[in-house]
Amino acid sequence: MYIWTSARILVMLAALASMVGAQPRATTVQSNASLQQYLRMELPSNSPLRHVRTDWGRSRVVQRGSAASAELHLIFHFENTASQPVHGITLLFRTSGVAPGGKASVTLPGLRVKPGEQFPAKVDLRLLQPVTAGVHPSFEVRLDGVLFEDLSFAGENTLNSKRLLTALEIEIQQDRQYLKQVLTAEGRNGLGQEMRKLLALQAELPRVDVRWARHSRATAMPASDAVQFAFLSLPNSPLEPLDASVRIAGHEAVSPRMRIRNRSSREIVYAELGWIIRDLDGREFYAGTVPITSNKLAIAPGGEAVMQEDNVLQFFELSKGVGSPREFPIKLGEMVGFVSQVQFADGSIWMPNRYASNTPLPMRRVRITPEQQRLASIYLRQGVDALVAELEK
Amino acid sequence: MRLTRHHILALLAGGDAAWWQRLSARRNPQPEDPAVEEEFRRIREQLPEFRDLPPYFAWDSLSAEMKGNILLGVEAGEVVRSRPSGRAIGWRAGFALAVLTLLMLVGYWGQLPVHVHDSDSGPQTPLLQATPGQLAARHRDAGFSVLFHESGASLELSGAVGGVRADFVDEETGQLTVAHVYLD
Numbered sequence: 173m174y175i176w177t178s179a180r181i182l183v184m185l186a187a188l189a190s191m192v193g194a195q196p197r198a199t200t201v202q203s204n205a206s207l208q209q210y211l212r213m214e215l216p217s218n219s220p221l222r223h224v225r226t227d228w229g230r231s232r233v234v235q236r237g238s239a240a241s242a243e244l245h246l247i248f249h250f251e252n253t254a255s256q257p258v259h260g261i262t263l264l265f266r267t268s269g270v271a272p273g274g275k276a277s278v279t280l281p282g283l284r285v286k287p288g289e290q291f292p293a294k295v296d297l298r299l300l301q302p303v304t305a306g307v308h309p310s311f312e313v314r315l316d317g318v319l320f321e322d323l324s325f326a327g328e329n330t331l332n333s334k335r336l337l338t339a340l341e342i343e344i345q346q347d348r349q350y351l352k353q354v355l356t357a358e359g360r361n362g363l364g365q366e367m368r369k370l371l372a373l374q375a376e377l378p379r380v381d382v383r384w385a386r387h388s389r390a391t392a393m394p395a396s397d398a399v400q401f402a403f404l405s406l407p408n409s410p411l412e413p414l415d416a417s418v419r420i421a422g423h424e425a426v427s428p429r430m431r432i433r434n435r436s437s438r439e440i441v442y443a444e445l446g447w448i449i450r451d452l453d454g455r456e457f458y459a460g461t462v463p464i465t466s467n468k469l470a471i472a473p474g475g476e477a478v479m480q481e482d483n484v485l486q487f488f489e490l491s492k493g494v495g496s497p498r499e500f501p502i503k504l505g506e507m508v509g510f511v512s513q514v515q516f517a518d519g520s521i522w523m524p525n526r527y528a529s530n531t532p533l534p535m536r537r538v539r540i541t542p543e544q545q546r547l548a549s550i551y552l553r554q555g556v557d558a559l560v561a562e563l564e565k
Numbered sequence: 566m567r568l569t570r571h572h573i574l575a576l577l578a579g580g581d582a583a584w585w586q587r588l589s590a591r592r593n594p595q596p597e598d599p600a601v602e603e604e605f606r607r608i609r610e611q612l613p614e615f616r617d618l619p620p621y622f623a624w625d626s627l628s629a630e631m632k633g634n635i636l637l638g639v640e641a642g643e644v645v646r647s648r649p650s651g652r653a654i655g656w657r658a659g660f661a662l663a664v665l666t667l668l669m670l671v672g673y674w675g676q677l678p679v680h681v682h683d684s685d686s687g688p689q690t691p692l693l694q695a696t697p698g699q700l701a702a703r704h705r706d707a708g709f710s711v712l713f714h715e716s717g718a719s720l721e722l723s724g725a726v727g728g729v730r731a732d733f734v735d736e737e738t739g740q741l742t743v744a745h746v747y748l749d
Contacts, residue, residue: 238706239706243712265711267709273748273749274702274709274746274747274748274749275746275747275749276700276702276709276711276744276745276746276747277744277745277747278711278742278743278744278745279742279743279744279745280740280741280742281741281743282740282741292738294735294737294738294740294742295711296711296712296713296714297709297710297711297712298699298709298710298712299709300703300706300707300708300709300710301706301707302706302707309707309709311709331745331747336743340741340743344741381695490697542732542733542734542741543741545734546734546739546740546741549734549739550739
């Protein structure tokens with residue numbers, strides 16, 4: 173029998189600890205005072221939000237070898253100092269002293285914050301910079317915009333936050349309104365049944381990643397001749413596609429061309445197209461939305477425009493399951509487009525109503541919106557009562 | 566220790582008394598018992614006979630014998646001496662401690678940041694990446710990211726020239742979130 177004296181075990185542990193200590197491990201800084209130098213918040217004096225405090229959570233600065241990494245796990249606490257409820261915000265983060273320079277934004281739509289109430293905004297950021305660069309990297313935080321209940325907007329809007337927040341809010345309101353109607357007509361059982369349908373569809377739908385690139389084809393496969401692609405006819409759409417074509421090469425849609433007409437009485441300054449694609453096996457995918465053009469758009473009332481750019485749309489299916497998803501190119505068979513968003517010169521936005529009786533069925537069949545997913549998650553975790561309480565907010 | 570006069574006299578007779586004792590004895594001669602004086606005189610006469618060891622005396626053998634006795638005594642003392650024994654534990658407890666130590670080490674390495682370098686050398690030209698878990702702008706060893714923990718199938722990634730986007734429901738807060746990263 174082996175005899176282990178406590179003295180021997182202590183010596184062994186000390187030896188192991190010294191071996192571990194001898195490894196070139198990272199130096200970690202976690203004090204708030206050290207972390208605050210990586211972040212500067214600037215809110216204008218007339219901001220509709222008051223910054224109450226920042227929780228730094230698990231934020232830390234790690235120095236390993238020649239690189240320093242600041243991981244900022246932040247929860248900003250704001251107070252609504254405006255006179256009406258806040259329904260969404262966009263925070264802008266500008267990098268300073270870090271290469272490549274750039275900016276990031278975090279948009280929180282679907283908020284329901286009454287005047288005087290406080291709310292949290294959770295943001296997770298990372299800065300990575302070689303120590304030898306000699307420049308101290310940091311993020312500057314600004315409030316790019318706030319959307320209110322009546323869809324009015326306040327803020328600098330440097331990232332077109334108004335358009336994004338408004339479009340998201342319209343979609344959220346459509347989803348919530350539809351579920352309220354289901355609740356009124358069919359009660360809690362009907363609402364629960366609707367959510368179970370959503371959860372089943374969510375599990376069934378493939379995940380698709382669409383990329384938009386300019387002058388950059390990823391495959392040497394020759395593209396087909398230009399083929400016509402169909403458009404879903406949406407009721408009351410201010411933008412009417414007249415004809416459209418695209419060349420297809422494997423998983424790429426090359427140089428889509430379309431002729432469109434503004435049938436509204438207002439100038440259109442921005443538009444997005446949504447894509448539904450079918451692969452060679454006949455499976456349908458919702459492939460996201462992309463701007464109709466990367467250039468500035470201006471179509472007068474009744475006017476026509478031809479959009480053709482040397483662009484490439486690439487479609488990938490993401491695997492499901494545990495771990496990081498893998499990407500598989502989708503072999504394109506057929507493409508169907510629809511106008512998913514239009515912005516007028518006065519800033520107002522039009523979006524198709526997915527729940528209108530005359531909306532083509534594929535609009536609802538191939539996509540679950542983020543708000544639907546959020547509400548389905550509430551139903552799944554907390555039950556139908558919590559979902560009803562959420563809809564009543 | 567205070568020496569008696571007899572002790573000092575004995576030392577004087579043997580020539581081992583200290584200098585001050587010899588000086589004191591010369592200055593202060595004291596009448597002694599005639600029997601004692603006779604005894605000291607007799608010893609003094611016999612001393613020269615003891616100055617040298619007898620020819621049969623084997624000093625090396627005696628030295629070796631004494632050394633052997635001392636070593637034997639030391640060994641015997643080790644056997645009979647009672648000493649506190651170390652607190653012993655069984656091999657199971659030792660094994661458990663070893664496993665615990667291994668867990669500590671694994672936990673330690675698990676806590677080390679693993680995303681400091683996504684690769685040994687970053688991209689040579691500015692690059693935007695949209696992957697589940699982060700939107701990133703990178704150039705060589707530098708860059709910045711928006712991180713997120715999305716809840717399973719709720720993630721939508723998309724990209725266009727100059728920017729990448731992720732729509733997701735935050736796992737912790739349940740908040741619908743849209744993140745963008747742009748390059749200047």
